[in-house]
Amino acid sequence: NAGVTQTPKFRILKIGQSMTLQCTQDMNHNYMYWYRQDPGMGLKLIYYSVGAGITDKGEVPNGYNVSRSTTEDFPLRLELAAPSQTSVYFCASKLRGAIMGEAQETQYFGPGTRLLVL
């Protein structure tokens, strides 16, 4: 299994440009998440999805959009890039289980996308 893959690894955007960050997982996980990580700030949740066709806002959704048409893919869209969106973006996925335990709690992260908006 490849796990969680993200593309691109690095991107420079100009202010006002748009782009889509791609995320794919091959573990048949229901739950998927998008985080951003700023230096010294931990992980902030942008959006998450509990299954195909279902998405919900996290802590910092402004300026972003998501869709979940398949179980495997969860792209993140930036419509009008701003310098405040300069960050490292991580996608993660998690198994959905009826019984809570370590396997059901473990989020698997991708390698991240570094985005610089100038």
Place this chain on the structure above:
Amino acid sequence: QKEVEQDPGPLSVPEGAIVSLNCTYSNSAFQYFMWYRQYSRKGPELLMYTYSSGNKEDGRFTAQVDKSSKYISLFIRDSQPSDSATYLCATRPGSARQLTFGSGTQLTVLP
């Protein structure tokens, strides 16, 4: 006030030292507690998981949760240079689907 506060570090220790990493939280509804380890320029990976209060030990790592004082700790015994990473505490209430992360503590273990 942030829901989860983590000692910011950075922390630098000699090889073989005992390391203590700590978080405090404000929401008494938090039930699930985790420590993630993140190597430089990599995604985080789960290191320890604990449900409710108590201790959990896994090799050189021990996670402690004290719900009465809302305190989360990770201890690393006989620290190794390979333990050099950023450690993130994370928690959630039973009703939530998403985690709340601490800001992370960067640890360097010097050979």
